[in-house]
Amino acid sequence: xxxxxxxxxxxxxxxxxxxxxxxxxxxxxxxxxxxxxxxxxxxxxxxxxxxxxxxxxxxxxxxxxxxxxxxxxxxxxxxxxxxxxxxxxxxxxxxxxxxxxxxxxxxxxxxxxxxxxxxxxxxxxxxxxxxxxxxxxxxxxxxxxxxxxxxxxxxxxxxxxxxxxxxxxxxxxxxxxxxxxxxxxxxxxxxxxxxxxxxxxxxxxxxxxxxxxxxxxxxxxxxxxxxxxxx
Numbered sequence: 001x002x003x004x005x006x007x008x009x010x011x012x013x014x015x016x017x018x019x020x021x022x023x024x025x026x027x028x029x030x031x032x033x034x035x036x037x038x039x040x041x042x043x044x045x046x047x048x049x050x051x052x053x054x055x056x057x058x059x060x061x062x063x064x065x066x067x068x069x070x071x072x073x074x075x076x077x078x079x080x081x082x083x084x085x086x087x088x089x090x091x092x093x094x095x096x097x098x099x100x101x102x103x104x105x106x107x108x109x110x111x112x113x114x115x116x117x118x119x120x121x122x123x124x125x126x127x128x129x130x131x132x133x134x135x136x137x138x139x140x141x142x143x144x145x146x147x148x149x150x151x152x153x154x155x156x157x158x159x160x161x162x163x164x165x166x167x168x169x170x171x172x173x174x175x176x177x178x179x180x181x182x183x184x185x186x187x188x189x190x191x192x193x194x195x196x197x198x199x200x201x202x203x204x205x206x207x208x209x210x211x212x213x214x215x216x217x218x219x220x221x222x223x224x225x226x227x228x229x230x231x
Contacts, residue, residue, distance in 0.1 A: 028226055029226055030228075032228075033228060033229070034230075035048070039158075040139065040158040044159070044164070047166070062226055063203040063210075064202045064203075065202075067198055070194065074194075079222065080221075087187055090180040090181055090183060093147065097185060098142070098143060099192075106135075110135060112172050113130070135156045138167060142155040142157075143155070146181075150173070150177075152178040153178055156168035163199075164193055207225055
């Protein structure tokens with residue numbers, strides 16, 4: 001996801017804040033994951049371990065979207081009312097979406113993604129040499145398009161059993177159309193994952209370093225904090 005603000009090191013230099021984090025982490029429910037040795041299983045494991053270099057208690061905390069058994073259960077709740085409004089705005093633009101299976105279209109989207117990363121207005125997301133070659137080994141790709149087929153957003157998610165991770169969940173351009181596309185593609189992604197038997201969708205970034213905007217987005221769409229036990 002478009003996230004990440006470094007490590008939890010700065011927090012650990014504030015003893016009282018770190019102590020509160022530890023206490024809060026101990027109270028969180030625990031989830032277990034055991035990714036397989038397949039290509040997508042390894043991608044899931046990489047995503048789940050990306051922000052856990054020291055394997056401390058704090059590193060074990062992840063943002064996870066629990067998935068119900070049907071899309072209707074996710075969409076038709078009072079908590080998702082703001083998301084439904086954003087989705088309606090996106091559909092009026094109109095923002096459209098599709099599963100991307102064509103190799104040529106995938107490569108064109110990665111070219112756009114790489115170009116976006118090289119000049120991203122936020123230096124946190126800016127990379128002179130993007131590394132997105134691994135995306136081509138993942139099956140589930142979803143793209144959002146605006147008027148005149150302008151690519152707005154790309155989502156690439158590896159799946160292993162009941163687990164999936166947000167390997168790529170980023171807008172490709174600036175603007176409101178791309179912003180509301182995030183909500184539409186979240187709803188679309190939830191439906192696709194439920195159809196594939198997934199129960200847990202994890203962000204790959206530590207929740208302790210998310211910028212406020214992404215923290216608000218995650219709260220709106222239903223992410224919760226868990227401790228992860230990875231075997």
